[in-house]
Amino acid sequence: MPQKVISIRPEFRAAAAKAPRYDGGALSDTRGRSMRDLRISVTDRCNFRCVYCMPREVFDANYKFLPHAAILSFEEIVRLARVFVGLGVKKIRLTGGEPLLRKDLPRLIAMLVPLDVDLTLTTNGSTLVKHARALKDAGLDRLTVSLDSLDEDTFRAMNDADFPVEKVLDGIAAAADAGFAQIKINMVVKRGVNDHQIVDVARHWRDSGHILRFIEYMDVGSTNGWRMDDVIPSAEVLRRIGEAFPLAPAEANYAGEVAERWRYKDGAGEIGVISSVTQAFCRDCNRMRLSTEGSLYTCLFAQQGHDLKALLRGGVDDDAIRDAVAAIWRARDDRYSEIRTAETAKVRKVEMSYIGG
Numbered sequence: 001m002p003q004k005v006i007s008i009r010p011e012f013r014a015a016a017a018k019a020p021r022y023d024g025g026a027l028s029d030t031r032g033r034s035m036r037d038l039r040i041s042v043t044d045r046c047n048f049r050c051v052y053c054m055p056r057e058v059f060d061a062n063y064k065f066l067p068h069a070a071i072l073s074f075e076e077i078v079r080l081a082r083v084f085v086g087l088g089v090k091k092i093r094l095t096g097g098e099p100l101l102r103k104d105l106p107r108l109i110a111m112l113v114p115l116d117v118d119l120t121l122t123t124n125g126s127t128l129v130k131h132a133r134a135l136k137d138a139g140l141d142r143l144t145v146s147l148d149s150l151d152e153d154t155f156r157a158m159n160d161a162d163f164p165v166e167k168v169l170d171g172i173a174a175a176a177d178a179g180f181a182q183i184k185i186n187m188v189v190k191r192g193v194n195d196h197q198i199v200d201v202a203r204h205w206r207d208s209g210h211i212l213r214f215i216e217y218m219d220v221g222s223t224n225g226w227r228m229d230d231v232i233p234s235a236e237v238l239r240r241i242g243e244a245f246p247l248a249p250a251e252a253n254y255a256g257e258v259a260e261r262w263r264y265k266d267g268a269g270e271i272g273v274i275s276s277v278t279q280a281f282c283r284d285c286n287r288m289r290l291s292t293e294g295s296l297y298t299c300l301f302a303q304q305g306h307d308l309k310a311l312l313r314g315g316v317d318d319d320a321i322r323d324a325v326a327a328i329w330r331a332r333d334d335r336y337s338e339i340r341t342a343e344t345a346k347v348r349k350v351e352m353s354y355i356g357g
């Protein structure tokens with residue numbers, strides 16, 4: 001089933017109509033959370049079919065991805081991004097789908113650079129050998145690469161696209177050569193699938209200057225058949241690694257940082273754990289996601305977004321968009337991970353490939 005185009009939610013339309021002019025003050029939601037990070041999905045397409053994200057049975061040859069006319073143009077993305085920065089956003093992550101499948105992505109990056117935010121991108125690394133230099137030259141600050149296993153069979157089974165480990169490793173090396181430092185390597189851990197690789201992967205990235213981060217397998221979307229039994233809690237990841245390479249906790253870089261940091265006691269660098277299932281961090285969540293077609297989501301586990309494209313293409317000015325976004329943020333009360341149960345996991349939610357990981 002294709003994602004349906006989302007109309008403006010009535011309560012949002014009412015809130016937007018009544019939205020007070022944004023007065024320039026700090027923006028805070030109903031739980032006192034401020035707005036800091038914006039993730040922008042630049043495409044809903046991907047060349048991988050990771051079993052936990054875009055299972056091939058659903059995202060098959062008949063799946064209808066968004067048509068070109070439905071997706072935000074670079075100009076529209078930059079216009080919205082500028083509004084968000086005016087409201088306090090300090091960091092923008094480009095994602096997807098696989099963002100490097102979007103044609104001419106370095107041009108978008110160059111267009112975002114003048115906004116003076118921390119500009120970063122998450123990729124599966126499959127085409128980094130080709131693109132790393134252009135991304136750096138365009139002004140991208142930082143890079144995150146997903147790599148779930150170093151074992152060939154495990155990795156190919158997880159990406160379900162028969163994609164080899166070596167090519168992603170080559171991509172990471174090319175990115176480092178192009179000048180990206182401290183690349184973050186994301187590993188989603190699924191019990192019985194790649195958890196036997198935890199210590200091997202940690203060993204590989206120790207002392208590399210890059211930062212490995214373990215992500216708890218989440219119930220995003222409604223196609224991955226998530227079960228709590230498949231989640232390896234971060235505490236277990238830390239225990240397994242700590243037995244091989246002793247670890248000590250490290251300070252967060254800033255309040256609301258998604259990953260909890262740990263450093264190797266022998267000085268071989270650091271790792272991070274992202275525990276959205278076992279240690280929900282909704283309390284500090286300062287993130288929003290802009291979908292490929294311009295809907296704004298204030299929670300990764302949302303069922304519906306706010307259609308900003310309708311405002312953009314409806315001819316309103318930037319001040320009106322700013323007031324609408326401020327009203328959405330002020331009304332925000334989501335905290336899905338804090339109230340997750342086996343039942344909520346079954347509720348139909350928007351897919352991560354569409355909303356942006």
Ligand code: SAM
Nearest residue numbers: 052053096097098122123124146186217218357
């Ligand atoms: N294609 C890019 C990539 O592979 O990194 C960007 C998009 S992807 C959706 C972003 C991140 O979300 C990846 O690190 C991926 O492993 C993670 N992810 C996707 N589905 C997930 C799930 N069910 N649980 C935890 N992480 C997930």
